[in-house]
Amino acid sequence: MTTHAPDVTAPHPPSARAAASAARPTVSHRLRRLVRGRGDAARWERPALLGLLLATGVLYVVNLDVNGWANAFYSAAVQAGSQSWEAFFYGSSDAANAITVDKPPAFLWVIGISVRLFGLNSWAILLPQALMGVASVAVLYRIVRRRFSAGAALVAGTVLATTPVATLMFRYDNPDALLVLLTIGAIALTLRGIESGRMRWVVWAGVLVGLGFLTKQLQAFLVLPPLVGVYLVASPRPLLRRFGHLAAAAAALVVSAGWWVAIVELVPASARPYIGGSQTNSFLELTFGYNGLGRVTGDETGSVVPGGTTGAGSWGSTGLTRLFGSEFGTQVTWLLPTALLLLVVSLVAVGARRRSDPRQATVLVLGGSLLVTGAVFSFMGGIFHPYYTVALAPYIAGLVGIGAGLVWQRRAVLAWRIATSVIVAVSGAWSFALLTQASPWQPWIRWVVLAATAGGAVLVLVPPRGRRVASATIAVVLVAALLGPTAFSVQTTTVGHTGALPSAGPSVTSAGPGGGIGGPGGVGGGQPGQQQAPGGQAPGGQAPGGQAPGGQAPGGQAPGQLQGDGTAAGAGGGTNLLGGSTEVSEKVVAALSADADDYTWAAATVGSNSAATYQLATGDPVMAIGGYNGTDPSPTLSEFTTLVAEGRVHWFIGSSTNTSGSSGSDAAAKIAAWVAANFDAQTVGGVTMYDLTSGA
Numbered sequence: 001m002t003t004h005a006p007d008v009t010a011p012h013p014p015s016a017r018a019a020a021s022a023a024r025p026t027v028s029h030r031l032r033r034l035v036r037g038r039g040d041a042a043r044w045e046r047p048a049l050l051g052l053l054l055a056t057g058v059l060y061v062v063n064l065d066v067n068g069w070a071n072a073f074y075s076a077a078v079q080a081g082s083q084s085w086e087a088f089f090y091g092s093s094d095a096a097n098a099i100t101v102d103k104p105p106a107f108l109w110v111i112g113i114s115v116r117l118f119g120l121n122s123w124a125i126l127l128p129q130a131l132m133g134v135a136s137v138a139v140l141y142r143i144v145r146r147r148f149s150a151g152a153a154l155v156a157g158t159v160l161a162t163t164p165v166a167t168l169m170f171r172y173d174n175p176d177a178l179l180v181l182l183t184i185g186a187i188a189l190t191l192r193g194i195e196s197g198r199m200r201w202v203v204w205a206g207v208l209v210g211l212g213f214l215t216k217q218l219q220a221f222l223v224l225p226p227l228v229g230v231y232l233v234a235s236p237r238p239l240l241r242r243f244g245h246l247a248a249a250a251a252a253l254v255v256s257a258g259w260w261v262a263i264v265e266l267v268p269a270s271a272r273p274y275i276g277g278s279q280t281n282s283f284l285e286l287t288f289g290y291n292g293l294g295r296v297t298g299d300e301t302g303s304v305v306p307g308g309t310t311g312a313g314s315w316g317s318t319g320l321t322r323l324f325g326s327e328f329g330t331q332v333t334w335l336l337p338t339a340l341l342l343l344v345v346s347l348v349a350v351g352a353r354r355r356s357d358p359r360q361a362t363v364l365v366l367g368g369s370l371l372v373t374g375a376v377f378s379f380m381g382g383i384f385h386p387y388y389t390v391a392l393a394p395y396i397a398g399l400v401g402i403g404a405g406l407v408w409q410r411r412a413v414l415a416w417r418i419a420t421s422v423i424v425a426v427s428g429a430w431s432f433a434l435l436t437q438a439s440p441w442q443p444w445i446r447w448v449v450l451a452a453t454a455g456g457a458v459l460v461l462v463p464p465r466g467r468r469v470a471s472a473t474i475a476v477v478l479v480a481a482l483l484g485p486t487a488f489s490v491q492t493t494t495v496g497h498t499g500a501l502p503s504a505g506p507s508v509t510s511a512g513p514g515g516g517i518g519g520p521g522g523v524g525g526g527q528p529g530q531q532q533a534p535g536g537q538a539p540g541g542q543a544p545g546g547q548a549p550g551g552q553a554p555g556g557q558a559p560g561q562l563q564g565d566g567t568a569a570g571a572g573g574g575t576n577l578l579g580g581s582t583e584v585s586e587k588v589v590a591a592l593s594a595d596a597d598d599y600t601w602a603a604a605t606v607g608s609n610s611a612a613t614y615q616l617a618t619g620d621p622v623m624a625i626g627g628y629n630g631t632d633p634s635p636t637l638s639e640f641t642t643l644v645a646e647g648r649v650h651w652f653i654g655s656s657t658n659t660s661g662s663s664g665s666d667a668a669a670k671i672a673a674w675v676a677a678n679f680d681a682q683t684v685g686g687v688t689m690y691d692l693t694s695g696a
Contacts, residue, residue, distance in 0.1 A: 045150040049141060052154060056137050056161040059489065060130035060170045065122040066496045069616055070173045073500065073628065074108065076612035077101050078173070079120050080621070081112040088112050090264070092273045093608055094621040096600045098635070101608070102277030102291065102628050104260065106214035107175040129177040133170025136177075137161050139184045140394050143191060147359045149405045155478075156401025162482055163393040164504035165331035165386070167489035172502060175216045176390050182212040183223050184394050187365055190227050195358045197236045199245045206249035210256030218292045219391070222376060226368030234361040261287075274634035276608070276627040279664060281634070298381030301663050322378045323389065330434050330505050332389040332396070334485040338427040339396040342403025343367040345419060349406040363402060370395035386503055400481075412464055420460045424477055428453025431484040441506035445487050452480035500609070584617035585685030592651060596620040603651035603689075604640070606630045606668045610655045623649065625671055630655075631664025640671050644692045652679070654688035 069075040073093075081088035083095040090097065091105025101108070110128050118124040137157045145153035160166060169176045186208040193201030205227065212220030228246060235242045264272065264283045278286040279301055286292075294300035316327055323333055346363045353360075373391055377384065407423070410416040428449055435446035456477040462469065488505035497503075592614060596602040602620035605611050611624035625640070626632050635643065643649050652675045679690040 042150065048150070048154055049138075049157075052141070052157050052161070053134055053138055056157075057130070057134050059161065059167060059493065060133045061127070063493050064126050064130060064171055066494075067126060067171060068122055068496060068498060069612075070122075070126060070171075070498060070502075071500060072498070072612040072616055073608050074101065074111075074173045075125055076608075076615045076622075077105075077108055078111050078115050078125055079616060079619070081105075081108060082115045082120055087273075090273050093276065093611065093624045093627075094601065094615060096621040096623070097273040098601070098621075098623045099274040099608075099627050099632065100276045102286065103175055104214040104217060104283075106211055107178040107216075110178060111173060125173050126171060129170050129172060132177045132181045133161075133166065136166075136170075136181045136184050136394065139181070139188055140398055143184070143188050143362065144398055144401050146191070146195075147362055148402050149409070151408070152401045152405025154401070155404050156397045158397075158482065159335060159400050159485075160394055160397035162486040162489050163332055163334070163390075163397065164485055164488040164492055165390045166393045167492045168331075168497065168502055168504035169387055169390045171493070172387075172497065174387065176387060179212055179216045179220060180390060180394060182208045182215065183220065183369075183391070186212070186223060186227065187369070190231055191358065191362055191365065193245070194231060194234045194236075194356065194361045199248055202231060202245050202249040203252045206252035207256040210253040210258075213253075213257040214260055217287050219388075222373045222391070223369050225372050226365050229368065230361050230364045234356050234358070234364070236356040274627075274632065276624075276632060276634075279633065295382035295384070296376070296380045300382045316384065318379050318381055320378055323374060323392075326437055328386050328389055330437065330488060331386045331503065332392050334431055334434060335396055335400050335427060335481060336392070337430050338423060338481070339370065339399040339403075341423050341426065342407075343370070343399050345423070346399065346403045346406055349403075349410065363399070366395050366398040366402070370399065385501055387501075411460070417461050417463070421457045424460055424480060425453060425457045428456070428480040431481070435484050438506050441491075442487065445483060449480055449483050452476050452483070456480045584614060585687070587685035588614070588687050588689075589617050591684050591689065592618045592620060592622075596650070599650045600643075600648040601650070603653050604649050604692075605653040606655040606672060610653070614653060622653075626665070626668035629664065630668045633665035633667045635671075636667050637670045637674060641674065647693060649692050652690040652692055654681070654690070 077087075077091055077093050077100075080092050080095040080097075084092070084097065086092070087095050087097055088109065089105070091100045091103070091108050093099050093101055110132075111125055114128045115124045137160050140160055141153045141157040144156045166180075169180075186205040189201045189205035189208065193199070193205065209220055209224065209227075212223075231246060232239075232242055235245070237245065261283055264275070269281050274281050275283050275286055277290045279289075290300050316322060316325065322328065323336065343363065343366075347360070347367075350357065350359045350363055370392060373395070377388065377392070403423075407416055407420045411420065432446050432450050432453070435449060456473065456479075459469075459473040459476055462473070464470065491506050492504045592602045596618065600621065601623040602618060603611075603614055604623035604625055605614065606625045607630040608624040608628040611622040615622040623635075625635065627634060640649075652672075655672070675690050675692070679692060679694065681688050681690055683689075
């Protein structure tokens, strides 16, 4: 038998690895696909998406540093985290870890990483928020585009990007930007789970909701009822399998949120900072009390502004019409009536063809999230700031995009054209009403909106007659719907916003309690940075955040004019709880910075906003006595006197804070009274200060 050696010169069949390598797209192909999109998509679709994201980025980034430190309370915590990893982990207000902020720290971690990379400045703090805004628009676009037209997805992304409160909060250092991104992400993953029937998607959705809890606690759970309900209804898996998937998602949620909570609760209190916002140094108490059920019932121990679930309380009237009032209307409700109408229209258009229809599931998740969150916001009796309404923005935007696409596809039928005309008229009329509230500002805009509304309501009644008529109709309707909120969003980027109560857009006439005038940077109005409480007045009657020339502390009065009871004198009993100006005179900075390395805290003062002002100015730890509201029992009088005796605190800075109306601890008032009784006051740059090392 003759054998032959293998012919090494003959060509071999390609290996599996070589075939995969040959099939792998080249870099140029990937770039081309990035720009042009999928092969089955219209040529304009991907460029339009990229243009939307670019325009969103420009809107959120341009003039970003006009906000300065924005919310100095959180900026000071970021500063502390850049100096101490322990402060970074816990979310401490100062690098010496006296007390934490009154929120979990996930959003501070994101900003803190940016600051550690690029240094402490306004851009490093606020740019991550802007990028979260762009990412939120991209994720919402993807949610809508998976089951609806590209036009519908573009409308949804545009509505979200141009919602005034979204423009405000994606340029601000509050936790809401990250919470919105995580919430939209959880919705997207849940819908993927419904489409595929695979458990991994809902498990990852649970992880994102858990991270949302570490961002803003129980508010993250408002999305759970619609997510759970729609998954149980729409998942293609058998019922027991659906429950199993949700159980796994719940476990993922508990793990992703609970690991940090477990560490905080298990570490001895003496080995970690005090949990700000709680009365018992417990994060669980903070979760279910001040930041939890207390927000709903109005019974928030430690708040200096009492709430209430009926009537016109300190945080505005509650009820179904609350969100349409002037404090909140111009922030987010421009297209809220439209979204509610289109929710009904979309359910009719999609129909109930089968239980697991992903299109129906998408509408139900967005609609359910809007209704649940909107209902809680409408009736909660505790602390409720207008910027909280940013949580509604993606649901409104998604429903508007989906509904607009569905009615446009059915415009050949007269009944659908009539319904569309009514919706356009309602949308434009409400926009005109909101613009009228801001009558001194650019009055021509409302007349353009009114004209476009009339024209759009007529044009949509015309049967389809070619591309030109269709393009003209779309353009007119978009002007009617989006010109108002877009103008408010652009205006928001032109002025600075600081403090705890930022508000988007120009001044509007207030119909709420107090009858004040709303304005940029504050619901109550005034100049940018002068934050006021709903109704036009800050609690106590004096607007915090007044001018601070010559080192006056935020609040407009030189701090430290202490009464015999330890409270501070100030016009109208003014408080310094809501932030505002962060100007500090050079003399005060020099005094605080002198030998600061010899002390654990360069200074101590009542209230976190006052402490943040001086800490940001000096870069040295400043103890926030009593936490955010000055009502936490941290430190107690005995603890503070011990720290002073040990020489760990250099200065006590008088504060205009008055917590006499609070249900929380009076430890801060006792400390202030003890300082006033035992140390000599001196005025430095217009600020009353006490040298705690001079001897009692």
